[in-house]
Amino acid sequence: MSDDFPLGLLFGLLATLILLSAFFSSSETGMMSINRYRLSHSAQSGNRNAKRVVRLLSRPDRLIGVILIGNNFVNNLAASIATIIAIHYFGDVSGPAIATAVLTITILIFSEVTPKTYAAIKPERIAYPSSMALEPLLKLLYPLVWLVNMVSNSLLRLFGVKSVEGGGDNLTRDELRTIVHEAGTLIPYRHQAMLLSILDLENVTVNDIMVPRHEVLGIDLDDDLDAILTQIRTSQHTRLPVYKGDINNIIGMLHLRNAARFLSRDEVTKAAIVQEAREPYFIPESTPLHTQLLNFQKQKRRIGIVVDEYGDVEGLVTLEDILEEIVGEFTTDVLEDDEIHRQDDGSHVIEGTATIREINKLLGWKLPTDGPKTLNGLILEHLEAFPEGPACLQIGATRLEILEIRDNLITSARCWQKQKRR
Known part of the structure; x- marks a missing residue:
């Protein structure tokens, strides 16, 4: 058969198929890796490419179907052409094995790992332009895609998957907190703190x-x-x-x-x-x-x-x-609190009436807030009795020394954080 087609044409066709395989592989990764919230914002802002990608992702089963149909077609055709070329050079016995080994490595490097890695790092650069080819291709291959999806979706229903439509990207409160934390310099730190505070209300x-x-x-x-x-x-x-x-x-x-x-x-x-x-x-x-x-x-x-x-x-x-x-506090300097007094040795003398939440907020500590509201109540809860005089205790990473007791109330305590061992 290699005599019917010039080897130059076969090599050119094989290279084209490898490029097409890279296109389908990178398209799949780019489409699935794209940031859905950034995509939604771009679509709402009128970006045509983003709107096209949103339409494709609205039915991920059809999108994956057309990509895999195209990818499998070009890979199988590439394997056939590579086998013909290898037989021409190495004979009928060793040619197919050599073709399989060389083509596997070639596709793995140039059509899978490299394009997929790039698409995972820069999904928008791949998803936007590839959508211009995938949308008309989906219309062209729709009957075949529909048939493949019908069988695939029937199998998914056996595993309890009833809906294959996209759009189930609602965020939980904890997930939104993570997004705000990971925004980095995109959102100023003070604005991040405000957003997190709203979530904590x-x-x-x-x-x-x-x-x-x-x-x-x-x-x-x-x-x-x-x-x-x-x-x-x-x-x-x-x-x-x-x-x-x-x-x-x-x-x-x-x-x-x-x-x-x-x-x-x-x-x-x-x-x-x-x-x-x-x-x-x-x-x-x-x-x-x-x-x-x-x-x-x-x-x-x-x-x-x-x-x-x-x-x-x-x-x-x-x-x-x-x-x-x-x-945050409306005062000019939150460190100069009436109830929290920093000492030269790094400790803090805190009045017993100071609230736990205020202590944690001003000092960045993590004293428990699910029980007593004040430092006096927290100490009494851990001691399980009213102290007769000065005493020391440790709550988590915080050490406390009772300094003054008056009228059945711990009026002040020296507190400091235990240093972590390296």
């Missing part, structure tokens, strides 16, 4: 970030009127809870902007203060932050009173507290 409740009850500053109507007016005039807060006798008996929330209405009068009464106070807004302590953020927006509120399951006041939370969970 569902896992944090108002109880985790609220101002605790003992730190809440409010107006007690049982106090002397002059003392109340002095408190209003000198307050650094824009909103103050108004209660009578006990903070559990909250009457309303006073915005100091409204206080000007009665402060300008010649005679001020407690009734006037109550009249200007707005009805209090109560929040269950287990409310997730992302829910409370929407509730603040819906209720047109900026501050709420946090209550437990019995209706007792646990503290208060503001819109600013939730926003700080997303964008």
